[in-house]
Amino acid sequence: MDTIKALLVILMSSVLVNNYVLNKFLGICPFLGVSKKLDQAAGMGTAVTFVMLVATAVTWPIQTFVLDKLGLGYLQTIVFILVIATLVQFVEIILKKYIPALHKSLGVYLPLITTNCAVLGVTINNIKDGYGFLESMVSSLGCGLGFLLAMVLFAGVRSRLDSANIPESFKGLPVTLAAASIVSMSFMGFAGVVDKLFA
Numbered sequence: 001m002d003t004i005k006a007l008l009v010i011l012m013s014s015v016l017v018n019n020y021v022l023n024k025f026l027g028i029c030p031f032l033g034v035s036k037k038l039d040q041a042a043g044m045g046t047a048v049t050f051v052m053l054v055a056t057a058v059t060w061p062i063q064t065f066v067l068d069k070l071g072l073g074y075l076q077t078i079v080f081i082l083v084i085a086t087l088v089q090f091v092e093i094i095l096k097k098y099i100p101a102l103h104k105s106l107g108v109y110l111p112l113i114t115t116n117c118a119v120l121g122v123t124i125n126n127i128k129d130g131y132g133f134l135e136s137m138v139s140s141l142g143c144g145l146g147f148l149l150a151m152v153l154f155a156g157v158r159s160r161l162d163s164a165n166i167p168e169s170f171k172g173l174p175v176t177l178a179a180a181s182i183v184s185m186s187f188m189g190f191a192g193v194v195d196k197l198f199a
Helices: 002-017 028-033 038-070 073-098 100-109 111-115 117-128 133-162 173-190 193-197
Strands: none
Touching: 002 133, 002 173, 028 111, 028 133, 028 173, 038 073, 038 100, 038 111, 038 117, 038 133, 073 100, 073 111, 073 117, 117 133, 133 173
């Protein structure tokens, strides 16, 4: 029971409290670039979640059973980037073959998952936080769902901004950044809630 409670705390904390986009400010490029339309935002969030899960499933054993055993921990970042780049290419091939509409709508942002610091951050932080394999997978799932939630919420905010009467000097990037900061501040309200829920 304690294990399930610990995993739920990790999951909910990753989604709400330690949201990689809105709290740690990782993955801002796709957050701002692909959040104009809901379907694109949901597609990107789903793709990033999948890459986070598979990247963790591959990098955790590499770190534990290869890099740590051979004393090559200093190669962590390089190895993880290579693994993530390979996985993103795999996802791109699958989307191009089976979901071409989503592949086309994501455009240049799909290859940018390779350099999405949120994916690399999740894999490295899971190791740094001392998580076991199961905890790392739950953390990655939570971080991916948090990324997806942030993308979908912000796509809704941006759709409302399109119909709003915005002063000329605020149109475009300024109002987008102001809206992103307000959404980010709203997630600060979740601090402490997860601990009290599962106390």
